[in-house]
């Protein structure tokens with residue numbers, strides 16, 4: 274256990290089925306504390322499913338997942354403890370439209386971490402400044418652009434001061450001109466030493482911040498390594514085909 | 524209506540539709556004229572003291588007899604509630620109206636409104652029953668009229684609504700098949716039978732199944748039947764609201780570490796209920812009027828006292844006047860509910876208010 278306790282996230286031969294469809298086929302992976310991992314792969318290859326298993330938005334059927342030294346199981350207390358330490362940013366933002374930006378950011382720190390409203394608001398303003406939209410704090414999510422909403426979503430997750438951040442295609446739903454502002458925030462976060470697992474096809478981002486790139490296909494991790502060596506010398510035919518597609522159409 | 528674009532359509536627009544408008548206006552004016560002539564000009568407003576109803580009988584057919592209201596309004600409003608104590612029932616009606624009026628004003632839309640309603644209901648219970656503070660005790664079987672209607676409707680909906688939320692949540696609880704199955708069975712069973720038969724069962728059959736010596740008051744049994752009935756219908760409305768919410772809202776809340784109940788209370792329900800306010804209030808209004816069905820098990824609600832008042836031989840033939848009064852009273856309350864609903868919708872659709880309670 275000692276070696277795994279050091280890693281932020283560990284998958285040990287994890288399998289998952291949707292009905293009879295085998296979507297994760299024996300994932301084994303260890304992410305070190307402070308590591309920045311980028312996951313890519315064709316649509317339907319199981320990337321979302323894999324990172325959603327980390328905070329149990331999906332259940333795995335076989336194998337073990339250990340997050341910050343705690344094993345995921347049906348024990349609700351372990352799950353609550355893990356979710357406190359894992360922040361997540363979704364493709365579709367999933368902000369709460371009936372709450373102001375500020376309330377979106379303070380809700381969980383108050384209810385889950387037990388902060389006072391004052392503390393939570395100070396902290397929320399701090400992170401809203403870091404994602405560069407403190408002036409929108411009183412607005413409601415539907416009044417913001419997609420890029421602004423996604424930055425609020427990042428701030429909301431950071432307000433819980435998680436040890437690990439998960440990103441599931443955070444820029445895929447954005448208009449092209451807004452991708453940059455979200456990536457900039459993510460790059461800053463990566464440079465601050467946060468443990469990050471990002472599903473994204475932004476290869477520029479991967480090249481710039483990723484310690485390791487993971488290529489998934491059909492529920493398996495096909496290849497992994499530094500972005501440099503994977504871009505320059507893809508070892509498998511599948512990765513080569515994928516990179517060709519992305520670089521020419523992306 | 525699309526043909527209005529061609530030549531013949533233009534003809535229709537220029538000549539026919541003004542004619543139709545004119546004709547309908549005339550018809551309406553004639554109807555209104557005849558109604559006011561009956562209700563105002565030729566109406567008998569009072570009868571001389573000690574006289575019989577001959578004056579009204581003479582006007583029967585062309586003039587309203589509002590004297591029947593003056594004569595019978597205390598019975599219609601309060602039923603067999605002891606005559607000397609009827610000021611208490613009147614106060615109860617006033618309490619209800621105050622509570623409704625407060626709920627209409629946005630200044631009172633805060634958690635303390637629940638507290639106001641709670642204490643209002645305690646005051647109402649004390650007034651109706653008495654037995655404390657020197658008030659004479661009045662058993663439930665002497666209650667009647669408008670207080671009964673308001674009690675049945677208000678308490679019925681007050682209990683049915685939380686029940687409906689729990690049932691709707693249970694119906695969506697995929698991890699708990701037994702609870703889910705029970706919720707489905709409850710909704711489908713209750714929806715599948717008429718309210719009248721449910722009231723009959725509550726009033727006639729329930730006592731047969733209760734252990735000897737147990738006795739639940741008839742009014743309470745009717746109230747129970749009513750809660751169960753309204754609960755099933757409201758549960759379906761709430762479920763529609765829950766189903767309309769994108770999955771991402773649940774996931775966003777879960778990923779932040781909120782527990783199921785926290786997510787439900789703070790994220791899911793506020794949005795789900797907001798979507799279905801018009802349908803909820805529609806159901807509320809329907810059930811307010813459905814309380815009148817308790818007349819078939821012999822409870823003297825407003826509708827029953829009204830009917831009874833018109834059955835007395837001397838006053839037979841003057842049911843129109845009484846039913847108009849009843850309609851006006853029902854309309855007043857239902858319209859108020861509709862207004863509250865409109866204001867809630869407007870307020871909640873404006874993105875400038877958070878309905879999150881203070882921590």
Ligand SMILES: Nc1ncnc2c1ncn2[C@@H]1O[C@H](COP(=O)(O)OP(=O)(O)O)[C@@H](O)[C@H]1O
Nearest residue numbers: 291294296314315316317318319320321322323
């Ligand atoms: N809720 C679900 N029910 C059934 N199949 C699903 C569900 N979610 C995803 N899948 C399937 O699982 C596979 C992996 O999906 P996903 O993890 O979303 O892929 P990716 O994120 O890499 O595009 C796909 O074949 C998809 O069709």
Ligand SMILES: [Mg+2]
Nearest residue numbers: 320321322442
């Ligand atoms: Mg995906």
